[in-house]
Amino acid sequence: xxxxxxxxxxxxxxxxxxxxxxxxxxxxxxxxxxxxxxxxxxxxxxxxxxxxxxxxxxxxxxxxxxxxxxxxxxxxxxxxxxxxxxxxxxxxxxxxxxxxxxxxxxxxxxxxxxxxxxxxxxxxxxxxxxxxxxxxxxxxxxxxxxxxxxxxxxxxxxxxxxxxxxxxxxxxxxxxxxxxxxxxxxxxxxxxxxxxxxxxxxxxxxxxxxxxxxxxxxxxxxxxxxxxxxxxxxxxxxxxxxxxxxxxxxxxxxxxxxxxxxxxxxxxxxxxxxxxxxxxxxxxxxxxxxxxxxxxxxxxxxxxxxxxxxxxxxxxxxxxxxxx
Amino acid sequence: xxxxxxxxxxxxxxxxxxxxxxxxxxxxxxxxxxxxxxxxxxxxxxxxxxxxxxxxxxxxxxxxxxxxxxxxxxxxxxxxxxxxxxxxxxxxxxxxxxxxxxxxxxxxxxxxxxxxxxxxxxxxxxxxxxxxxxxxxxxxxxxxxxxxxxxxxxxxxxxxxxxxxxxxxxxxxxxxxxxxxxxxxxxxxxxxxxxxxxxxxxxxxxxxxxxxxxxxxxxxxxxxxxxxxxxxxxxxxxxxxxxxxxxxxxxxxxxxxxxxxxxxxxxxxxxxxxxxxxxxxxxxxxxxxxxxxxxxxxxxxxxxxxxxxxxxxxxxxxxxxxxxxxxxxxxxxxxxx
Ligand SMILES: Cc1ncc(C[n+]2csc(CCOP(=O)(O)OP(=O)(O)O)c2C)c(N)n1
Ligand SMILES: [Mg+2]
Numbered sequence: 001x002x003x004x005x006x007x008x009x010x011x012x013x014x015x016x017x018x019x020x021x022x023x024x025x026x027x028x029x030x031x032x033x034x035x036x037x038x039x040x041x042x043x044x045x046x047x048x049x050x051x052x053x054x055x056x057x058x059x060x061x062x063x064x065x066x067x068x069x070x071x072x073x074x075x076x077x078x079x080x081x082x083x084x085x086x087x088x089x090x091x092x093x094x095x096x097x098x099x100x101x102x103x104x105x106x107x108x109x110x111x112x113x114x115x116x117x118x119x120x121x122x123x124x125x126x127x128x129x130x131x132x133x134x135x136x137x138x139x140x141x142x143x144x145x146x147x148x149x150x151x152x153x154x155x156x157x158x159x160x161x162x163x164x165x166x167x168x169x170x171x172x173x174x175x176x177x178x179x180x181x182x183x184x185x186x187x188x189x190x191x192x193x194x195x196x197x198x199x200x201x202x203x204x205x206x207x208x209x210x211x212x213x214x215x216x217x218x219x220x221x222x223x224x225x226x227x228x229x230x231x232x233x234x235x236x237x238x239x240x241x242x243x244x245x246x247x248x249x250x251x252x253x254x255x256x257x258x259x260x261x262x263x264x265x266x267x268x269x270x271x272x273x274x275x276x277x278x279x280x281x282x283x284x285x286x287x288x289x290x291x292x293x294x295x296x297x298x299x300x301x302x303x304x305x306x307x308x309x310x311x312x313x314x315x316x317x318x319x320x321x322x323x324x
Numbered sequence: 325x326x327x328x329x330x331x332x333x334x335x336x337x338x339x340x341x342x343x344x345x346x347x348x349x350x351x352x353x354x355x356x357x358x359x360x361x362x363x364x365x366x367x368x369x370x371x372x373x374x375x376x377x378x379x380x381x382x383x384x385x386x387x388x389x390x391x392x393x394x395x396x397x398x399x400x401x402x403x404x405x406x407x408x409x410x411x412x413x414x415x416x417x418x419x420x421x422x423x424x425x426x427x428x429x430x431x432x433x434x435x436x437x438x439x440x441x442x443x444x445x446x447x448x449x450x451x452x453x454x455x456x457x458x459x460x461x462x463x464x465x466x467x468x469x470x471x472x473x474x475x476x477x478x479x480x481x482x483x484x485x486x487x488x489x490x491x492x493x494x495x496x497x498x499x500x501x502x503x504x505x506x507x508x509x510x511x512x513x514x515x516x517x518x519x520x521x522x523x524x525x526x527x528x529x530x531x532x533x534x535x536x537x538x539x540x541x542x543x544x545x546x547x548x549x550x551x552x553x554x555x556x557x558x559x560x561x562x563x564x565x566x567x568x569x570x571x572x573x574x575x576x577x578x579x580x581x582x583x584x585x586x587x588x589x590x591x592x593x594x595x596x597x598x599x600x601x602x603x604x605x606x607x608x609x610x611x612x613x614x615x616x617x618x619x620x621x622x623x624x625x626x627x628x629x630x631x632x633x634x635x636x637x638x639x640x641x642x643x644x645x646x647x648x649x650x651x652x653x654x655x656x657x658x659x660x661x
Pocket of ligand 2: 177
């Protein structure tokens with residue numbers, strides 16, 4: 001474990017923020033106060049954090065409909081995000097976008113996306129820009145096992161290879177696209193990375209429920225893509241989604257005991273806690289203190305979201321253009 | 325007549341037509357649901373419950389659950405149609421025509437014309453459209469404006485469960501490509517539906533849902549109900565509205581609109597898509613051109629503003645035409661002199 005105590009605490013805190021943010025939304029959505037479709041990232045925290053802990057604001061990420069975790073990991077403001085999801089005009093996107101469209105360009109977060117497969121081509125453009133700028137920055141696109149079947153993803157992979165874009169395709173295989181299993185929908189059975197390989201990319205694979213697996217894998221991937229001349233790369237992380245596809249999904253496609261099992265054995269936060277305490281680098285008290293602090297931060301974000309200004313009818317008309 | 329929900333009218337009609345004609349096949353994302361999962365096929369039907377039970381009845385060859393690949397789904401529908409099948413392809417959200425438009429627009433819609441009339445393309449593309457769910461800019465759009473403008477496509481927009489049944493059957497039996505637009509906020513609407521398995525509503529025939537002498541209101545889809553509510557409010561004041569449900573935007577029933585305006589002299593068109601190059605603008609132009617002499621006031625289009633669909637509740641309700649906005653428009657047209 002080469003990470004410093006500070007780095008470990010930070011990584012844990014980031015994952016915990018995502019976890020509690022999502023758990024809280026899961027609870028609050030049931031009250032009916034939050035509008036729209038919400039897709040929670042719980043269970044996949046190690047991927048977002050294991051990737052983004054390597055990045056600077058200069059590096060770009062492009063996210064998906066399940067974007068809260070990526071946004072938080074890339075440094076988007078917790079309060080601004082909560083306000084956005086609550087539809088406030090003080091939200092990160094002024095209540096115009098909501099859960100599926102959170103973006104913060106200044107943080108290198110080029111947007112969650114409601115169109116499955118739309119992100120990867122955008123990350124190719126961002127990766128070409130990184131290459132042109134020549135400062136070793138990269139653009140990362142997150143896609144699911146469902147999105148990997150979209151033509152846009154294939155086009156993006158090939159175009160990234162031929163343009164030698166500094167783009168990284170991170171595939172989060174959580175085994176489901178909505179209610180369909182990846183073993184049915186992904187023709188290359190249990191394997192998305194091999195597709196990227198076939199497009200001419202160097203690929204990696206890792207355990208998306210283990211922060212250390214993700215983090216160490218990404219160290220190699222990033223070293224490779226940041227090296228001028230190498231072009232893109234891809235990585236597939238096997239992971240789990242703890243909640244339904246969207247909030248309200250009855251999840252009848254799950255097996256008996258599946259949710260309990262993945263919460264017990266495939267929980268990245270539990271796995272992290274066990275690794276660091278077994279190794280004696282952090283103790284439970286350190287992590288418990290962070291847990292309490294994070295819970296309070298999330299509580300505060302909800303307080304702020306509930307009190308924040310609501311948008312008005314005039315706000316509908318703003319921000320369509322810069323000038324018109 | 326039995327009562328049925330809009331969404332059940334969809335699946336019942338599909339099932340009846342699949343039973344009648346073995347060439348009818350369905351395809352789309354999650355239309356079986358649960359494929360490749362521990363829960364197994366049909367663990368959950370499609371997200372709109374518009375395909376529930378089809379897989380069990382007709383099997384995997386005719387009820388095809390697809391990966392997330394809209395371009396391939398629409399292309400496959402085109403290929404199936406060229407090969408003697410009658411595909412019903414589902415686009416989960418109408419907004420996703422963005423991903424698949426080439427196969428609809430440059431392929432399906434144009435084959436017959438480009439091939440000199442030598443082929444037919446009996447495909448139905450069903451899609452859930454419209455706002456009202458705070459689903460934001462990429463999951464709330466009304467897309468009829470784009471598709472109605474494409475020669476070669478027929479475009480259907482049912483407003484009631486009975487119309488779903490009559491129009492969907494016509495769509496499935498039609499030999500041209502048909503876009504079938506289902507408003508997601510209407511899926512739970514209940515209404516009387518004829519159970520005659522041959523019940524069909526021809527395309528290009530609008531329905532007069534309210535009759536009156538003073539003003540003509542043209543609409544369809546979710547907003548039709550809003551227009552009816554306005555007509556009912558005004559009826560109490562002795563103001564009579566003709567409310568015309570277009571049912572299909574292509575072909576367009578010009579005659580019913582023009583006949584009504586000849587009597588009322590006043591026209592309002594209420595449309596869920598943005599105002600520029602819109603269905604509402606199109607119909608206002610039609611009336612200005614063909615019923616100019618009858619007009620007592622300028623035709624008035626009621627559309628959302630020229631913006632994407634916003635997320636927050638307050639914003640989405642300000643965006644959509646409402647009963648109050650439609651009523652205000654009617655009063656404005658009535659007050660004109
Ligand atoms: C173009 C497009 N098609 C379909 C959908 C509907 N949809 C939203 S998420 C989703 C499943 C995505 O699965 P995956 O890529 O595995 O991501 P996950 O939900 O597992 O995070 C689908 C089909 C969409 N939003 N956009
Ligand atoms: Mg998935």
